[in-house]
Amino acid sequence: MNAKSSAGASPAPVLAGEAPTLPTGATPLIRLQGITKTYGQGQAEFQALRGVDLTVDSGEFVAVMGPSGSGKSTVMNILGCLDVPSSGAYQFFGTHVERLSRPQRALLRRHYLGFVFQGFNLLARTSAQENVELPLLYRGESAAARHAAARAALAQVGLEGRERNTPAELSGGQQQRVAIARAIVTRPSVLLADEPTGNLDSTTSHEIMDLIAQLNRELGITVLMVTHEQEMAAYARRVVLFKDGLVESDFSPPPPGEGPGERERLLRTPLASIPSPPAPLMKPLPFGIPGGEGSFEVVGATSREGAA
16 A cells, blocks of 8 residues: 555545555545444443434534533543443445454554543553554564654654653753654544643643644644544644534634744745655554445454454
């Protein structure tokens, strides 16, 4: 499989040995239809999702909001292949994810999804570069490829020269930049961000949001971000509001207000001027939909592939 383009939509999953098949304009990146999720049984039963319908196209920046218990985190877990729905259909480039096995979902997650968490989730005694290399280690990339890709990803988030620093030697904003570099080093189609500014001060929060917005705008990465802050949600071009396990509203927010001079400087700095990770990192995904919507085939998913 050829490397995914850094400037637009990513190829759909394909069978090993076949040429990539790009999705048609009518095929959304993500489509949820009637998604439900129920936890527990009997009197302890709780329905976290009650029939969610949602469509996300390639290149969108979507903020997911709602009060605690509204179902937004459950939806993000399902989108990230960390959980499965109780009923309904989840299609990723037309492939029915709810029908995939656990190893298949792990492969999809490894090759097409990137994650950014509120708590950074960095390895404390490991350098920034080694933290960023971790997803590539799971994918079996060579040491040379890992080193080059991690350095390029750190440069993309403004941390060139900080490769050898451990998390304790970095500020909170810098740690979150390392986490973002780790998320984008595999060139994902989708970046799933769960409260990415929740542990940061106001100024640093805007810097991180500027960076995420640039990755979306200039690299074409689709972003889905959970946030409680309307000021951060304003960076998205679309806001989906959850309430009681359903989508209550779906709208476009007003643009964010003018920020400090540093924010304007960051927005004027094109990410394209920084070298991208080496192209050979992308490998064929061993299932896909080259012939028709919803079909897939496994050609060797093992228990080891399901570990990440």
